[in-house]
Amino acid sequence: MSLQNPDEVVTRALLRQIAVPGLEKPAALITLDNGHDHTKPNSFGPAGLASLDEAITAALAADPAFIAVTGKPYIFCVGADITGVPLIQNREQAVELGRLGHRIFARLRDCAVPTFAFVNGAAMGGGLELALHCHYRTVSGGAAALALPEVGIGLVPGWGGTQLLPDLIGIAGAAQVILQNPLTQKTLRPAQARELGIADELFAPADFLERSLEWAAGVVRGAVTVERPEVDREMWDGVLFFARHALDEKLHGAVPAANRALDLLALAKDADFATGTAAEDEALADLIMGEELRSSLYSFDLVQRRAKRPAGAPDPALAREVTKVGIVGAGLMASQLALLFLRRLQVPVVLTDLDQARVDKGVAYVHAQVDKLVGKGRLDEGTAAKLRGLVSGSVDKSVFADADFVIEAVFENLEIKKQVWAELEKIVSPEAILATNTSSLSVTAMAADLEHPQRVVGVHFFNPVSVMPLVEIVRAERTDDVALATAFAVGKKLRKSCVLVKDAPSFVVNRLLTRFLGETFAAVDAGTPLEVANTALDPLGLPMRPLTLLTMVGPAVALHVAETLHAAFPDRFAVSPNLARVVESGKPLTDRDGEIDPEVAALFEVGSAPLTAEEVRQRALDALAREVRLMLDEGVVAQPQDIDLCMILGAGWPFHLGGVTPYLDRTGTSESVTGGRFLPRGAASLPA
Secondary structure, eight states: OOOOOTTOOOOEEEEEEEOOTTOSSOEEEEEEEOSSOTTSOOOBOHHHHHHHHHHHHHHHHTOOSOEEEEESTTEEEOOBOGGGGGGOOSHHHHHHHHHHHHHHHHHHHSOSSOEEEEEOSEEETHHHHHHHHSSEEEEETTOOOEEOOGGGGTOOOTTTHHHHHHHHHOHHHHHIIIIIHHHTTOOBOHHHHHHHTSOSEEEOGGGHHHHHHHHHHHHHHTSSOOOOOOOOOTTHHHHHHHHHHHHHHHHTTOOHHHHHHHHHHHHTTTSOHHHHHHHHHHHHHHHHTSHHHHHHHHHHHHHHTGGGSOTTOOOGGGOOOOSOEEEEOOSHHHHHHHHHHHHHHOSOEEEEOSSHHHHHHHHHHHHHHHHHHHHTTSSOHHHHHHHHHHEEEESOGGGGTTOSEEEEOOOSOHHHHHHHHHHHHTTSOTTOEEEEOOSSSOHHHHHTTSSOGGGEEEEEEOSSTTTOOEEEEEEOTTOOHHHHHHHHHHHHHTTOEEEEEESOTTTTHHHHHHHHHHHHHHHHHHTOOHHHHHHTTGGGTOSSOHHHHHHHHOHHHHHHHHHHHHHHOTTTOOOOHHHHHHHHHTOOSBOTTOOBOHHHHTTOOOOSOOOOHHHHHHHHHHHHHHHHHHHHHHTSSSSHHHHHHHHHHHHOOOGGGTOHHHHHHHTTHHHHHHSSOSSOTTTTTSOO
């Protein structure tokens, strides 16, 4: 049985002997390197694992003082080569893949010679598991990401992570790294890894290898003692009980990998290592052959590849340089935008508003957020001082005269926005790009009366601005390639994923969310109990329930978007009178825990035709399929994959569902509602 992948980019394990001061014998240093720069990280396929196996054999034959494994510049290893997963045709091959990694990594764990991992850069998945098998670990302060992200893509750490990590740092820390972080798409910073006990020492990047070798020599000589606290097994069961409860509350059983990871962590409490890793092999095999992994790989590919090469984006060379940014408005959204532009572009940013008090409040918000970043150690005081000096505010829009990029974030009213642009066009230079952060209004209509409408572009950010990775770049009827290219270039510098969308009502995310979640309110209006309608979508494992999402977005914003879409498509988008009552009450629908406010619930007037949860869910999916089909026919985006990318990054559509369109195809909803599939069969099973 062969596990070979003919397309594997092989990560070679390159061995060299290094003389280390203070040791009689040289050390064996194994460097993982796939021959490419940091943009193509090291990963382990079958050939890469074989190379590591050979290097360990050769290292031991040389009788070294110790064996150390490190990576190429900026990268240690990011885990298994997932491009080979679709080539696994049966469960036996999947089991063998787990056993192969376990067998080779165990050679470092069971080695009579001291073994070290010098984690010089990003270490994820199997890369971090390799480091965990070593007896000791150092980490560079420049390591970009440290994580066991497998649960987030429908797998479990399958090369020892579920058994080694809790024994090293305790069950609470292990549950955070293996479950909580992947499901919230978080990674560890080097200082956090040191604090948790994953790394024994943290060294600066400049002389990381030299310091690590020196430290390792001290350990070997006995001059350095590594102390690790004893793991508390008394709290083990309690931590996992609460973790399982939290998962059930959040995912409602929709992510099998999370429950398998919990089972493996429970096993790690008392099982011997061989039993635990054999269980990892079985879990890994089941999940590799399951639907969730294939779906997650499709989602992963969209986020990692398509997002970096936006479909339809013009030549980047057309983009204008941005040396000053103007922001119209100084409210919360505008202030968040100011902070983002300030941090990423580090150019002057100026806010304006109707009165000085609002301007001062906006600038003060930015200063306070910069101070918080300093307090968290994410900014040094020198950089913070520079940023504070770059942000300013005024009630006089003439401060925009020398701005290259001006974005408005004022009240969502077309006439107000048109008035803003008419005033600004007389102030800014003819080359300045004018951007609107509108979430639903027509960019074409906004620019219609301007002398230079070609420089107006939609740049729709999502709230909270610092967290949400998506920006919808909206091309109006007369937007030119220079404005569009500049918007994409700015989005890239802001570290956002940009998707080109047509100037259509509410664009992609808000249109689909309003259509999808509108069925929840329609069901309530018809007489379905609030609790039934609100929990009907639980089997999908969405990041939050409809009414919680509505509370976060703001009922007034949701009502405005619904009214905008009703005006454009009255046959499909209704305006719920109950939603209007909620807005009028001024109260949130739910509290922080997602519980429905009984006072708000009492405002609802409902009919006498209640639906079951299954009926609500199917109606929501049917509505989603119908709207996706119409949007593709209208050319709102280039391809179904762009809708999937928007919903994953802008609405939190779960990775494990594999994007909206493949999910609708897989469940048969696409064909039953629209008469056809969105994607060819098999298109969502393999990375593109």
